[in-house]
Structure formats: structure tokens, C-alpha cells
Amino acid sequence: MLARFSSQDDELPQLHTLELTSERNSWWPKPKQLETLSIALGSWCIKALNFDLTHLKKITLGNCSLKECLDVLRVAPLLTTCTLIQCYKHDKEDIDLQLPPQPIAYPNIQTFQIDLYAPDTLDCISSFFLFPSLKTLSLTYSRKAVRVDASSIVRLLKEFQCPLGTLTLTFDRVELPSEGFAPLFLELPGLRHLQLYFSRDNHMPSNAILSLLSEFSEANVDGIKQPRYLPSLHSLKFTTTKFRDWSKLPDMFGAYTANDHTFIQHRCALKNVMISSRSDYPPRVSKKNPDPSSVYPIDEETLKRILWLGDYGGVKWCLQGERIKDDIIGLGKKWYGIGGS
Secondary structure (H helix, E strand, O other): OHHHHOOOOOOOOOOOEEEEOOOOOOOOOOOOOOOEEEEEHHHOOHHHOOOOOOOOOEEEEEEEEHHHHHHHHHOOOOOOEEEEEEEEOOHHHOOOOOOOOOOEEOOOOOEEEEEEOOOOHHHHHHHHEEOOOOOEEEEEEOOOOOOOOHHHHHHHHHHHOOOOOEEEEEEOOOOOOOOOOHHHHHOOOOOOEEEEEEOOOOOOOHHHHHHHHOOEOOOOOOOOOOEOOOOOOOEEEEEEEOOOOHHHOHHHHEEEEOOOOEEEEOOOOOOEEEEEEEOOOOOOOOOOOOOHHHHOOOOHHHHHHHHHHHHHOOOEEEEEOOOOOOEHHHHHHHHHOOOOO
16 A cells, blocks of 8 residues: 555545654655645654645644744645644754745634744744734643743734734643733733643642733723723633632622622623633542532632623633532532522
């Protein structure tokens, strides 16, 4: 079969998707219009890419040098989705990575995902390429040596000048930005979906982030206040360890009057909030330990505010505890005797 694939006469005109994993590159097919490619370049020499990539729409490159990534992207102008996994940079490549006169524009790329394995990868990408139509950006920081620099994300977004709608940030055992997320959030007035993932080794800055989302501008002539950060946010997702800032969640929606249990709702766009909290050895809500507030410290007043936003504000909540079946809202309602369930 491999002999047939490697035949120079067989152009494989119907092949649209190719995924390769191998320790040697003794053969390589030659499809006419390959549209999806997933490959670990660490086991395949870049020079083996001897077929036409001009029709390629989706690509996943893994275990490759930054220069190899750039070489592939240069010859694939129709890409709409690009994923770079464990993209690294050799010191000896500094000479080879010469900046072009101006960044190369990829008007079709809408989704870009990258594992930031090297500290200056983002700045390098923004120097070589422009993604003016980018809608979804996913950044993974998965190496202790890589410091999270929010300013580099800001620079990339300014260079791209893109209508970003979805941002996913994954922090795995890395040092979080000392300057916080405020400069980044200010650059994303049109962001609709924010997803944040934090590993067990991180100190989760949920309090700081939720505090930013609870800041509002001064009221206008009509008495309406606007969110200072991420005013268009429609959905928010946290996945972290031992989430403890439940009382901050309803604060994102504006002032709350305790007398009549109503909100002066200023963040009307936010309709979906998901919090997933986990730990290695979670306690269990049981007859011996029936109080959910001792496991998940959510007080009755906060729970009522959350329920009000769900019933009258149209907000969908998904608050998962440290066990995947732990429904924090359901446990709280049962414990406090709210709603009879």
C-alpha cells in the first residue's frame, strides 16, 4: 500500500484529509487538492512536503521548530484554521528568521491555536503574519520556563486588528502575568466568549478577574452604566482548582438591592456562566458532612442572587463542584430549603 502512495504517477485526486505519525519519512503521497493536514514535523523533514499546499484549509503542526511552521504557512494561503503544538525555536535559527518587508496577510484564517512553547513565539508570529479575519484565538502556556506576558497578546491583537469573538487561555504550571489582565481585556470590547483553564499548580486569579468584570463606568444621562471590561461578553467559562469566589459571580451583573432582591442589571449581554472546580481529594457532601457551604463556600444570599439572575435575568448557570456530578446550585437549594428541591 505504501508503494502505491509513494508512486509519482498516482496523484490521489480525491484525498482531502491526511494525518501522519511516523518515525521516518520514507514515503509521501502527492494529493492534488489536500484540504486538511495533521502532522508531527518532528518525525517528518520539512523538505518532504513536496506537494501542493495551496488548497490547504486546515492544518495542525506538532513538535516542530518555529522556522518550520513559518515555512509551511508561507505556502498555504487559503488556510482557515491553524493549530501549532509544541512549537519551539532553536538559537541557531535566529539568523534564518529574517523579518519580511511587511507581515504576510492571511485573510481567510478565522481560528488560530498555539501552544506557546517558546517565550517569544507570539511576537515572532505577529511580525511575520497578519490574521485580519481572526475570530477564535486559543493560547496554551504549558512550560514553566515560559512566562505569561499579557502585553504580547495585546501587541498581537493590535497588529492583527481582528474582530476577535472567542478567546481561550490555558495556563499549565506557569507564572501568571504580574500586570494582570486589565490591559488585555481593554483591547477586547467585542469579545463574546472567554474560556480560562488553570492547572492545579497555579494560583487561580479568579478574584482579580471577576473584580475586573464587576467594574462599571459612570452612569450616563439615562442612568445606565456600562461594563468597563468586555462589555459584549456573552459566555464565561472557568476551569480551575478549588474555586472559592462564588460571591463575586453575581457582582458581574451590577448593583443588587437586598430589600426587594432585584438587580440594577448593567451587564445584559452575559447569558452563560460555567464554573468547573476540581481538586485531587475533594470532600463529599454526605450525611456526615451535609452542608455544601463547608465544601463549596457559597452562602445563602449569594445563591439567591444567582437564582434571581437565572429566573429573571435569563442567565444560564453551570456550577460544577469538585466531583463531576456535584451541582452546586442544586446542593445549595437542597441545603437552604430553597424552591423545595
